[in-house]
Amino acid sequence: MDQTAIVIGIVALAAGIIAGKFLFAKNTKKQVDEANLQAQSILKEAEIRAETIKKEKQLEAKEKFVQLKAEHDKEVLERNKKINEAENRTKQKETAATQKEAALDKQVKENEAIKENLNRQIELVNHKRTELEKHQEEHIRRLEKIAGLTAEEAKSQLIESLKHEAQTQALAIQQEIVEDAKQKANKEARKIIIQSIQRTAAEQTIENTVTVFNLESDEIKGQIIGREGRNIRAIEAATGVDLIVDDTPEAIVLSSFDPLRREIARLALQRLVADGRIHPARIEEVVEKTRKQLEEQVMEIGERTVIELGIHGLHKELVRLVGKMRFRSSYGQNLLMHSREVANLCGIMAAELGMNPKLAKRAGLLHDIGKVPDEETELSHALLGAKLAEKYGENPAVVNAIGAHHDEMEMQYVISPIVQACDAISGARPGARREIMQQYLQRIKDLENLATAYQGVEKAYAIQAGRELRVIVEADKVTDNDSDKLSFEIAQKIQTEMTYPGQIKVTVIREKRAVNVAR
Structure with a gap:
């Protein structure tokens, strides 16, 4: 509509300008009439053109309106579809929640039933345990009456017996292990010492004063x-x-x-x-x-x-x-x-x-x-x-x-x-050192006296130039275990109280002989 008015105004303006030109050029009537006619013609054409443009614009406006309305209707439909879908999902969730709640209620009821069953079984077990304890106490009283010992006394005796037996077995095993280790160690030590001595050349010389x-x-x-x-x-x-x-x-x-x-x-x-x-x-x-x-x-x-x-x-x-x-x-x-x-x-x-x-x-x-x-x-x-x-x-x-x-x-x-x-x-080693004879004899005598001072020792002999001490004990007074202990004590006493070159081996001999004569 605005564009039509603008066209009409422009046409009128043009007609006015043309008419003014004619009036200005020749101030004749004929020209004025022609100009009016021409202006009217132009106005009609302008009106027709304006009407045509107006209709075209109206048609365009209607088409645009129809298009916008179609798009709006489409958006509304899509929105309604989404709303329906959301409502459906909500209904499904509510349905699932309702079913889950029902399942939980059912599980709670089942758990309560199980709990009640377990409580009944616990009560039954407690009752039976109480009866069993009573029977056990009665059985222990009968055993104590028959054995003449209390349970604590019997337990103590059993523990002592097992302890003594375990100690005996452990001592025997320990003795076996020690003996085996000594044999292996002595064998290996002798081998190494012999190899070392054989590979070392020693001079057999003694210096004088x-x-x-x-x-x-x-x-x-x-x-x-x-x-x-x-x-x-x-x-x-x-x-x-x-x-x-x-x-x-x-x-x-x-x-x-x-x-x-x-x-x-x-x-x-x-x-x-x-x-x-x-x-x-x-x-x-x-x-x-x-x-x-x-x-x-x-x-x-x-x-x-x-x-x-x-x-x-x-x-x-x-x-x-x-x-x-x-x-x-x-x-x-x-x-x-x-x-x-x-x-x-x-x-x-x-x-x-x-x-x-x-x-x-x-x-x-x-x-x-x-x-x-x-x-x-x-x-x-x-x-x-x-x-x-x-x-x-x-x-x-x-x-x-x-x-x-x-x-x-x-x-x-x-x-x-x-x-x-x-x-x-x-x-x-032989020939390496020398001793005065009196000192040597005195050392041998001291060795033998040191051994005979122990209780149960019958005889003692220092042999191998004082390198070994043989101790003979009385079998009735000294046991096998005491022999090991005696050998260790004599060796320790020699080590702490005597001065000697090299080392001294202490051997304790215990022997029991039964002799009878057939006539």
């Missing part, structure tokens, strides 16, 4: 003695060694328990005799030079020893003490030879056992280092050796092995018993 200094002629004895014996007194004072000048031709005996002093005295005498100038001042000078030379020799011996054994990184002070062991002896056995032998045995035994042979060798070489201290001390040689080894940075296992090889420290490493065993092997 005297050194014989040979002379070219007896005339030199007078020079050594000097005027009123001043030279020999100077030598003894400077070296700490006793010089024995007797009727032995062309020989002087040097006596001292310290091999290092004897060696210094021997070398000093050798130089003095070769030089020919023998007087107190010269003696002191030569002895001092000899002592310094021997100290260098001691260091060389220690270095050569550790190189031969393949031991590295040893402190110089410990190397010096190792060399010093060359001039010490124990029971007549040279200390350095003994230590080298123990080191080799330890290395072989450690290798057989799958351990570190170098560490075992180190501990074996240093185990008697406490016997050659520079200063006297009240500590035993094992504890002193452990202290020295710890001071100079040795491995804790080596320190423990040194201190524990005479059981003066607790063994904390596996190489400690190896060192102890190898020390006993080296010292106990």
Whole structure:
């Protein structure tokens, strides 16, 4: 409608403009009439055109309305469909909830029925249990009346009986296990020890406490003695060694328990005799030079020893003490030879056992280092050796092995018993050490007296040079179990009260004989 009005206005405006042109150009009537006619014609055409446009627009509006209405109706239908579906789902849920509620009510009723049934059964079981307890009490009273014992007393007796039987069986099993383990361990230990001994070459030598200094002629004895014996007194004072000048031709005996002093005295005498100038001042000078030379020799011996054994990184002070062991002896056995032998045995035994042979060798070489201290001390040689080894940075296992090889420290490493065993092997083998006969006989006698002091011991014999003690007991007074206990106690007492080289085996023999004569 608005567009039609606009068209009519435009046409009227155009007609007015045209009419004005005609009026303006020629102010004639004819032109005005023509212009009016032409304007009326244009107006009619414009009205017709406007009407046509109006109808077209109305048709378009109706079509648009119809289309919009169709779309609206479609949306309404879809919305109604969704609403119906939602209502249907809600009804289904309500129906399912109603059915579930009914099922739950039914289940509750069934559970209540089961519960009531169980309660009745529990009451029945309680009743029967009460009756059973009454019958059991009555039965126990009858048994107690028949046996003459209460239930607690019978239980105690049964427990004691079972306990005693279990202890007996356990002791028997334990004894079997221990015996089997001992047999296997002894067999394996013998094998390892024999292999170690066979692979170690030991020298059968014993050192004395005297050194014989040979002379070219007896005339030199007078020079050594000097005027009123001043030279020999100077030598003894400077070296700490006793010089024995007797009727032995062309020989002087040097006596001292310290091999290092004897060696210094021997070398000093050798130089003095070769030089020919023998007087107190010269003696002191030569002895001092000899002592310094021997100290260098001691260091060389220690270095050569550790190189031969393949031991590295040893402190110089410990190397010096190792060399010093060359001039010490124990029971007549040279200390350095003994230590080298123990080191080799330890290395072989450690290798057989799958351990570190170098560490075992180190501990074996240093185990008697406490016997050659520079200063006297009240500590035993094992504890002193452990202290020295710890001071100079040795491995804790080596320190423990040194201190524990005479059981003066607790063994904390596996190489400690190896060192102890190898020390006993080296010292106990035939010819390694010597004892004074009186001391040996006294030790044998003490061993036998120690065993016979126990009750039930009939006789005791020390055999194998005191390495084994055979103890014969009275069968009527000592049982088999007591024999084991007696053997252990005697061994412990020997270990704590006696001093002996190596080890002592204690064997207790119990024998009962029944003898009758048929006539």
